[in-house]
Amino acid sequence: MTAPFPTRKQEEWRYADLDALKPVWEQFAEPLTLTIGAGDSFEDVWVPTGDDVQVKRMSIALGAGAKARLFVLNTASVYGRIELQVSLEADANFELFAANIGDGQSTNEIVTNVRHIGERGRSRQVVRSVLGGKAVGSYLGKVEVARGAQQTDGEQSVKAMLLNRGATANCKPELEIFADDVKCAHGASVGELDETQMFYAQSRGLDPASARALLLEGFVMGLWDNVADEAQREAICAAARGALRRVA
Amino acid sequence: MLDIRNLHATVADKPILKGISLSVPAGEVHAIMGPNGSGKSTLGYVLSGRPGYEVTEGSATFDGKDLLALEPHERAAAGLFLGFQYPVEIPGVSSLQFLRESLNSQRRSRGEPELSGGEFIKLAREQAALLGMDVDMLKRPVNVGFSGGEKKRAEMVQMGIMNPKFAILDETDSGLDIDALRAVGAGINRIMRAPDKGVLLITHYQRLLDYVTPDKVHVLNAGRIVRSGGPELAHELEREGYAEAAA
Numbered sequence: 404m405t406a407p408f409p410t411r412k413q414e415e416w417r418y419a420d421l422d423a424l425k426p427v428w429e430q431f432a433e434p435l436t437l438t439i440g441a442g443d444s445f446e447d448v449w450v451p452t453g454d455d456v457q458v459k460r461m462s463i464a465l466g467a468g469a470k471a472r473l474f475v476l477n478t479a480s481v482y483g484r485i486e487l488q489v490s491l492e493a494d495a496n497f498e499l500f501a502a503n504i505g506d507g508q509s510t511n512e513i514v515t516n517v518r519h520i521g522e523r524g525r526s527r528q529v530v531r532s533v534l535g536g537k538a539v540g541s542y543l544g545k546v547e548v549a550r551g552a553q554q555t556d557g558e559q560s561v562k563a564m565l566l567n568r569g570a571t572a573n574c575k576p577e578l579e580i581f582a583d584d585v586k587c588a589h590g591a592s593v594g595e596l597d598e599t600q601m602f603y604a605q606s607r608g609l610d611p612a613s614a615r616a617l618l619l620e621g622f623v624m625g626l627w628d629n630v631a632d633e634a635q636r637e638a639i640c641a642a643a644r645g646a647l648r649r650v651a
Numbered sequence: 652m653l654d655i656r657n658l659h660a661t662v663a664d665k666p667i668l669k670g671i672s673l674s675v676p677a678g679e680v681h682a683i684m685g686p687n688g689s690g691k692s693t694l695g696y697v698l699s700g701r702p703g704y705e706v707t708e709g710s711a712t713f714d715g716k717d718l719l720a721l722e723p724h725e726r727a728a729a730g731l732f733l734g735f736q737y738p739v740e741i742p743g744v745s746s747l748q749f750l751r752e753s754l755n756s757q758r759r760s761r762g763e764p765e766l767s768g769g770e771f772i773k774l775a776r777e778q779a780a781l782l783g784m785d786v787d788m789l790k791r792p793v794n795v796g797f798s799g800g801e802k803k804r805a806e807m808v809q810m811g812i813m814n815p816k817f818a819i820l821d822e823t824d825s826g827l828d829i830d831a832l833r834a835v836g837a838g839i840n841r842i843m844r845a846p847d848k849g850v851l852l853i854t855h856y857q858r859l860l861d862y863v864t865p866d867k868v869h870v871l872n873a874g875r876i877v878r879s880g881g882p883e884l885a886h887e888l889e890r891e892g893y894a895e896a897a898a
Contacts, residue, residue, distance in 0.1 A: 600740075605700075606700075606723050606726075607749070607750070607813070608724050621744035
């Protein structure tokens with residue numbers, strides 16, 4: 404039996420493109436599950452496939468002292484959704500470095516629910532969006548800290564760059580904390596390219612389009628500096644470069 | 652080489668430059684001195700084409716070309732370099748990538764062959780070493796985490812790599828200690844002192860002029876050049892202050 408089709412009344416589907424999702428829902432109705440045992444490490448790089456609609460729903464359970472690190476580029480031409488449910492036992496560590504890059508009428512979203520169950524867990528989510536045309540890019544990130552999950556360290560850093568007036572960024576960090584000794588930092592900003600940086604680059608000889616592309620590259624590429632596998636880092640950076648060229 | 656005639660410019664509709672005429676022939680270094688707010692930086696920005704700085708009257712030609720009709724990147728390709736008073740930070744972009752793309756973009760528009768990665772690194776290493784900077788500093792994002800002095804040194808490394816025909820250096824001496832000042836001064840002489848090059852050196856103080864001797868000194872006040880003279884004028888300004896010297 405397939406899980407019921409979501410509605411926009413559900414917060415985590417609020418900005419979704421449900422029309423695009425409907426025909427493919429059956430494949431994605433059940434999230435993939437992944438368990439990282441105590442003390443183990445997991446790292447993955449998600450490079451887009453090129454399909455119009457791309458959905459990834461994953462539930463990750465991190466055992467005590469386990470580590471997971473995800474590097475993600477979300478850039479579907481119609482609808483892209485990265486959905487992560489993560490739970491952290493004591494001393495577990497979760498890191499997400501993700502970008503939404505969209506143009507045209509596309510909707511790309513990253514929806515996370517990170518639950519700190521055990522003590523001293525650490526989660527870090529860094530999301531950058533570059534949006535042109537009438538694209539929508541969203542980050543909905545909920546961090547829950549359970550009673551007793553003391554000394555949790557949770558961080559969310561969300562920045563979006565809008566290249567056209569018609570583009571939309573939704574940034575919604577959300578905290579639900581039931582422990583009293585925790586650190587949960589969150590920052591969100593939406594902006595346009597810095598004029599001073601643009602002029603500096605042009606004064607050195609870059610035409611406006613190249614200057615814009617370079618600045619956007621800087622805004623996004625820093626996310627993936629720490630991808631361990633060189634070939635994978637090249638792959639995600641190359642895909643992002645291609646996407647930025649379309650958008651800028 | 653650089654010919655400025657009766658130049659008027661406004662910033663946010665406020666007149667800043669009120670009729671500047673100035674001619675820098677090839678092979679010469681001219682210093683522009685003047686108090687805060689006299690229009691020195693505005694002159695640099697107008698000549699390099701910064702948006703928001705509007706020319707309302709007058710002309711500026713560079714090697715016979717109408718400078719003011721060119722976009723900022725076209726001015727760079729024509730051989731103009733602006734050394735920034737406050738060099739700009741660009742997170743996420745390494746200096747090496749920034750400079751290589753900029754230089755190759757200039758070379759393309761001049762119809763010159765682009766430099767390969769290897770050729771560029773060699774050039775960058777040479778130029779960095781000449782200014783006492785480790786090339787590893789240039790692997791870091793543009794100007795990010797640099798001290799004020801390092802930023803100014805990095806501007807000179809950029810100038811060495813670009814090898815422009817004409818440099819406008821906006822308070823390149825501010826924020827420098829004595830050693831850095833000497834290194835920057837030597838850099839300006841080495842890169843720009845040539846019969847086919849020119850420099851407009853914008854500064855508050857005489858001290859950089861101890862290292863880079865100007866052929867002419869102009870005093871800017873309230874958007875106009877109120878006095879011009881030889882290098883001795885800078886010493887007079889230092890002794891007597893702008894108020895006296897400009898009176």
